Amino acid sequence: MSEMDGSKRCSRCGRSLPRDAFAGNRSMKDGLQAYCRECAAEYYRQRQEAKGMSVRIRVPVPRGHKRCPDCGEVKPHSGWERNKSSSDGWASYCRECRAERNRISYFKRKYGLTPHELDDLKAQQMGVCCICLTAPAEHVDHCHETGRVRGVLCFSCNAGLGQFKDRPDAMRRAAAYLEGNSWKPILVAPGVYQLPS
Structure with missing residues (x-):
């Protein structure tokens, strides 16, 4: 086969292949690259690997x-x-x-946080919320002023902290209320009230 019958010889592998097996190159006399597409791809891969880079391997993919x-x-x-x-x-x-x-x-x-650091944080808490100690730890809790991560909580506990606006004094009053402690001022003597702590 020769260039007259629609084929070309690859200067790298030496095979005579059809003209459509070569990519175009306007600077060449015949308008085609000297290497066939397979050899050009292999040459490119070798050059990239010599630079320490990797080349993605092409995988045939069906339509759609x-x-x-x-x-x-x-x-x-x-x-x-x-x-x-x-x-x-x-x-x-x-x-x-x-x-x-x-x-x-x-x-x-x-x-x-990286995924590894998040997993370590959950492992330190044994996978449970550090407030209720029952639900799985899934939501990262952080200080809204400093941005520092405090721990990983369940959804309810994290939402509860947010509803109390991260105010320890309000949370202490809520705990006292739940424990049955008085939340209203108590009349101790006429005109003297004891305020809840």
Whole structure:
């Protein structure tokens, strides 16, 4: 086979291949690259690895599906969110991986916690809320003034602290009220009232 019958010889592997096996290159006399597409890809991969970088391996994907670079699974488009700014119209990561990446980013940005640090915090509390000691610890509690993380609480205890606006004096009065202690001023003598502590 020769260039007359619609084929070209690759200067890297030496095979004679059809012209569509070569990418275009206007600076070459015949308008095609010297290496076939396979050899060009292999050459690129070798150069990147020599620099210490890795090249993603192309995986054949059926029509209506996309491969997630995070989990490596090929999923139908129903497992992806739309993204008008991307070239194919779909998000870069599948719904599950995207949700996990967003969760990790949220805890890092809001509390300065990595997933490992959050797991360590829960393990120190033995996985339970450090206020009620019954419900699982799921919500990070922090000081709204300093931003310092105090612990991991259940939803109810975390919401309760928020309702009391992180005021220990109000929480002490609430505890005294629940324990049956008086919350109203008590008449001790005529005109003398004892205020609750």
